[in-house]
Amino acid sequence: MRSNDRLVAFLMLLPSLVLLAIFVYGFIGRTAWVSLSNWGSDPTQALALDPQIAFAGLANYRKLFTGIIDVRFRQDLVNTFFFTLFFLVGTLGLGLGLAILLDQKVRMEGLFRTIFLFPFALAFIVTGTVWRWMLQPQGGVNVLPELVGLPPLEFRWLTTRQQIWQFDWNSVPAFLAGAAAVTLAFMAWRAWRRGTRVRAGVQAAWTVGLGGWAVAGTPGVTLLPYPEMHGFNVAFVGIVIAAVWQMSGYTMALYLAGLRGVPEELREAARVDGASEFGVYRHVVLPLLGPITLSAMIILGHISLKIFDLIWAMAGSDNATTDVPALLMYLRSFRANAFAEGAAIAMVLLIMVATVIVPYLRSSLRGEVRR
Amino acid sequence: MVQRLIVWMAALLLSGAMAQGEIEIFSWWAGDEGPALEALIELYEAQHADTDVINATVTGGSGVNARAVLKTRMLGGDPPDSFQVHAGQELIGTWVAANRMEDLTGLFEEEGFMDVFPSTLIEQISTEDGIWSVPVNIHRSNVLWFVPGNLDAWGVTVPADWSEFIDVTCPALQMQDVTPLVLGENWTHNHLWESVALAELGVEAYNGLWDGTVAFTDPEAVAVWETFGAILDCANDDAAGLSWQQATDRVVGGEAAFNVMGDWAAGYMVTTLNLDPGEGFGWAASPGTDGVFMWLSDSFGLPVGAPNRDGAVDWLRLVGSQPGQDAFNTLKGSISPRLDSDLSLYNAYLQSAAADWSENELVGSLAHGTVAKETFMSEFATVMEIFLSTGSADAAANAAQAIANQTGLGQ
Structure with a gap:
């Protein structure tokens, strides 16, 4: 009887397993293979009915990270980094702020909750179109100060070419090694405090090694034979605003659920112990919201890494100052017929998203098993 | 299978x-x-x-x-x-x-x-x-559009070549707070570039770029980027936010004097804006390209x-x-x-x-797919981006030559 149940369950799952295997993992595999091929470098094969493509090793990846023309891809990675950073900070901050405000037992809470959550119901393409209109140089946000008699703003929200916080692409390995060294130093310190001396020693050694390598200017690794400056494109400010506007309501809903999950007894106990209202949040509520913050960061983080439609709608596909890897992937594949290079960009994106998602999935799966 | x-x-x-x-x-x-x-x-x-x-x-x-x-x-x-x-x-x-x-x-x-x-x-x-x-x-790509009455009022004439535009026309217009040349979103930069290249190189060397007999790193070809940069100094600074129609609107509205655009602009001005060709708007071959028809x-x-x-x-x-x-x-x-x-x-x-x-x-035309394969054309946008962000004619010329080699231009 039992084995019969299992068979039925397996048969019920089979169709979706097969579909997933083909349309998710099969296609990921296909993309990985294409990214290692030369598809597109020979115009007689690029769009042939049955393209003959050959293995090319990591040539496409090498080109992306060190080729002259692919400076655009490298700037796109920098853009993604800054966009993700400001998007996460803005959305989490605003979402938490709204949630705490709504948690103060305001009247008509349901109405406000709906209003704040509403932008989340829109498609990014709608948000993008609306905000593109609002951020036009001679209208929208820029003429708001005129309502109170001030001169209009002159800022070119989406088209400014201004770039700040510039750095040389060749120093990226040093930054990465430095960041890894700082993380390892922190882990070593924790291990030391826990008393696992051997682990702490190994981690400390790695810290010193990586840190020294970074400080010495990463000998042995030269990305480019010339300096290449990248930085934060100020044109992204408008896009960050639109993205935060869209997603902070959703984050608020997540936090609100988390806040409702904090038992009233805990708060009462803290108050009895003499905590101020600020202290209750600082020492009781916020620590309990840790897991929610992590989930929100994962969800928002992978949205920001693969963002495409919002930027397409706001700035168009050709505005290189507001470019991101996902847009470039489309342009390379379908405009320049460089399918292998487009696939390589897709794989880089996949790896970036996976580094965000996989550790989270692993830890949450482990948690479930324990339960 | x-x-x-x-x-x-x-x-x-x-x-x-x-x-x-x-x-x-x-x-x-x-x-x-x-x-x-x-x-x-x-x-x-x-x-x-x-x-x-x-x-x-x-x-x-x-x-x-x-x-x-x-x-x-x-x-x-x-x-x-x-x-x-x-x-x-x-x-x-x-x-x-x-x-x-x-x-x-x-x-x-x-x-x-x-x-x-x-x-x-x-x-x-x-x-x-x-x-x-x-x-x-x-369609013709190398057309300079203007409003004849406005030019008279500002006291300028249609420039015969780009050096006249840069040295004479541009300062005269800037003194009167008129944008000498209005540009739109990214591809209109490529569109302007091909007219400048044709004017500076002449027909033979311009064609040579596409059949591989003239290198982008040739001193003459590098000089195109320098001229192009000097022309951009005479252009509006909000170009990336304008469609080509909005750029045309600025010429018609008297905020800008000239615009280089394909002759679909004539269709727009006649049909949508109801202007009379010759009176409401005037045209000439873009500076330095008289007698040459750049087609697409x-x-x-x-x-x-x-x-x-x-x-x-x-x-x-x-x-x-x-x-x-x-x-x-x-x-x-x-x-x-x-x-x-x-x-x-x-x-x-x-x-x-x-x-x-x-x-x-x-x-x-380059920008509209006549003379160079799609791969080159698409990557040329990146060359333009390199020029706009670094302002270096040599960097742009080197990048253009790199993609010409990479895409096998002229083969």
Whole structure:
């Protein structure tokens, strides 16, 4: 009887397993293979009915990270980094702020909750179109100060070419090694405090090694034979605003659920112990919201890494100052017929998203098993 | 295996379609340009009462989206019967190279196209192996637009070359708070660049860039970028946010003096803004390119494996014929590539363009797919980006040469 149940369950799952295997993992595999091929470098094969493509090793990846023309891809990675950073900070901050405000037992809470959550119901393409209109140089946000008699703003929200916080692409390995060294130093310190001396020693050694390598200017690794400056494109400010506007309501809903999950007894106990209202949040509520913050960061983080439609709608596909890897992937594949290079960009994106998602999935799966 | 299955299934589906007498025409002509295509389709249906024309359009200027859709269809083995494509290397470098097009030399000879199209045009849409598409219209890229009355009021004249523009016209206009030259979003930079390159290099060296005999790193070619940079100093600083129509609006509205744009701008000013050619707006060859007609053309080709091949060939016959071209172009606001079109049907601007078309030297456009393959054209946007962000003529020239090598330009 039992084995019969299992068979039925397996048969019920089979169709979706097969579909997933083909349309998710099969296609990921296909993309990985294409990214290692030369598809597109020979115009007689690029769009042939049955393209003959050959293995090319990591040539496409090498080109992306060190080729002259692919400076655009490298700037796109920098853009993604800054966009993700400001998007996460803005959305989490605003979402938490709204949630705490709504948690103060305001009247008509349901109405406000709906209003704040509403932008989340829109498609990014709608948000993008609306905000593109609002951020036009001679209208929208820029003429708001005129309502109170001030001169209009002159800022070119989406088209400014201004770039700040510039750095040389060749120093990226040093930054990465430095960041890894700082993380390892922190882990070593924790291990030391826990008393696992051997682990702490190994981690400390790695810290010193990586840190020294970074400080010495990463000998042995030269990305480019010339300096290449990248930085934060100020044109992204408008896009960050639109993205935060869209997603902070959703984050608020997540936090609100988390806040409702904090038992009233805990708060009462803290108050009895003499905590101020600020202290209750600082020492009781916020620590309990840790897991929610992590989930929100994962969800928002992978949205920001693969963002495409919002930027397409706001700035168009050709505005290189507001470019991101996902847009470039489309342009390379379908405009320049460089399918292998487009696939390589897709794989880089996949790896970036996976580094965000996989550790989270692993830890949450482990948690479930324990339960 | 999977691919063969898809092809087989597509063939099965399409054989069903053929039985009903259908022909699918794929293009990016929607909106303002839709009526011109409709006129052609009506003519076709009048000739072929038993055939339904499926008008498959994918919107997006210059075919940016249509081309992506077409590629996925062609890769999947599902070609339309005939599709719109920029004549020249955009077709040759992508579809002819991949062996997906049929040679139309027979059709050209049969219909007498060899005699009515200029020989330079036929040369630029052919390879050694054949002629690949039937051009339906001709647009001119190197046109300078202005409002004659405004120029008089500001006391400037149409500059004869770029050095006059930079040294004389530009400072005179800037003193009066007028934008000397208005630019729009990114591709209009490429559009301006090709006119500047033609002016600075001359016809021979300009063509040399595309057949590989002149390097982008040649001192003359580097100097193009320097001139281009000096021209940008005379342009508006909010270019990236403007469509080409908004840029034209600034000239018409008197905020800017000049604009270099293709002659679809004339169609916009005549049809949408209701201006009279010659009075409401004036035109000249862009500075330093007098006597040269930089052309681009929309054309239709015959893909290998077209489901209704006979119907498609008839479509191409109509597209190249005098009645077809005159019906189409008078509505589209372009001229006919045929040297025998009925000029009385066209407006004053188009008549002058048609006269130039038959008398001037012809060169092809880069920004609109005539002289360079799609791969190069698409990457050229990155070269432009490098120039705009670094302002270095050498960096741009080196990058241009790098992509020319990488994409095998001129081979």
